[in-house]
Amino acid sequence: MSHMPLMPKATAVWLVDNTSLSFEQIADFCRLHPLEVKGIADGEVAQGIKGLDPVASGQLTREELDTAIADPNHKLVMADAKVRLPEPTTKKGPRYTPVSKRQDRPDAILWLVKNHPELKDAQIMRLVGTTKSTIQSVRERKHWNSQNLQARDPVMLGLCSQIDLDHEVRRASKGKPQPDAEPVRTLLPAEQTTAQPEQDANEPPVDDRKGTIDADNVFAKLGGMKRSEQ
Numbered sequence: 672m673s674h675m676p677l678m679p680k681a682t683a684v685w686l687v688d689n690t691s692l693s694f695e696q697i698a699d700f701c702r703l704h705p706l707e708v709k710g711i712a713d714g715e716v717a718q719g720i721k722g723l724d725p726v727a728s729g730q731l732t733r734e735e736l737d738t739a740i741a742d743p744n745h746k747l748v749m750a751d752a753k754v755r756l757p758e759p760t761t762k763k764g765p766r767y768t769p770v771s772k773r774q775d776r777p778d779a780i781l782w783l784v785k786n787h788p789e790l791k792d793a794q795i796m797r798l799v800g801t802t803k804s805t806i807q808s809v810r811e812r813k814h815w816n817s818q819n820l821q822a823r824d825p826v827m828l829g830l831c832s833q834i835d836l837d838h839e840v841r842r843a844s845k846g847k848p849q850p851d852a853e854p855v856r857t858l859l860p861a862e863q864t865t866a867q868p869e870q871d872a873n874e875p876p877v878d879d880r881k882g883t884i885d886a887d888n889v890f891a892k893l894g895g896m897k898r899s900e901q
Contacts, residue, residue, distance in 0.1 A: 674749050675702045676730050678723050680711070685722030687712045690736065693743050700731075700747040772830060776801050777816065779825035780809045786822075789843040798831045798839060 676682040679701040686697045687708065694708040701708075710716030725731035732750050739745045779799045783790055784806075790798075792806050808814040826833050 676700070676723075676725060676749070677728070679703060680717045681720050681723035682725050682730070683708055683711055684717055684720050685724050688722055689724075691740055692747075696739055696743065696745070696747060700749075772828065775823065775828045775830065777805065777809055777814055778821050778823040779828055779830050780806055781820050782822040782824055784810050787840055787843070790839060791843065794839045794843060798835060799825050800830070 680703070683697050683701040683703055686692055686700070694705045694712070697703070698705040698708045707716055726733055726736060730749060731747065735748060735750070739747050776799050780795060780801060783795050783798065792803050795801065795806050796803065805814070809817070809820065814820065825831050826836055
């Protein structure tokens with residue numbers, strides 16, 4: 672895979688002035704648009720830029736350049752670098768906080784200390800971009816503005832994202848014993864709800880005949896009452 676030249680426009684200026692390469696070949700090699708290369712040839716683009724010889728700088732071989740000049744369909748390929756530059760590494764530091772939101776950091780620290788005491792100072796520093804001394808002063812109520820501090824969610828304040836907060840909370844809670852969960856309550860089975868209660872051996876048996884009506888007896892009494900009225 673070919674890489675972009677170190678100075679694309681300066682390289683394109685030199686190739687336009689010193690070779691017969693097509694605009695498409697130069698644009699492909701320098702990662703520019705063909706119209707931009709045409710503008711360089713017309714003097715409308717890159718005015719005042721001094722051309723850079725890619726052969727002298729070791730970015731292109733003379734043989735590769737001659738091959739591309741002879742074949743308009745040939746695409747230039749970058750020469751292998753003699754010196755391998757190390758990949759740039761970014762050092763992780765405290766999160767950058769805009770000036771307009773820096774006054775909200777003590778409120779966010781107070782919220783984190785109250786709602787997530789398991790978080791370490793380094794984690795709070797990463798979340799809201801503060802210092803350890805500020806965290807300590809807020810925790811011990813020694814901050815110069817402690818009387819006016821209000822615990823506010825750093826996510827709502829825009830100091831960190833919910834994903835970052837959840838990630839730090841999971842890291843802080845890893846390896847710590849979790850509280851016992853409450854047992855899940857379920858409905859009783861039908862066998863227990865419809866079963867008849869067991870009768871105590873000491874209780875007298877219940878007479879099921881009480882409350883039952885004998886139809887013949889009722890009509891006989893009614894007939895006797897009619898005869899007595901007559």
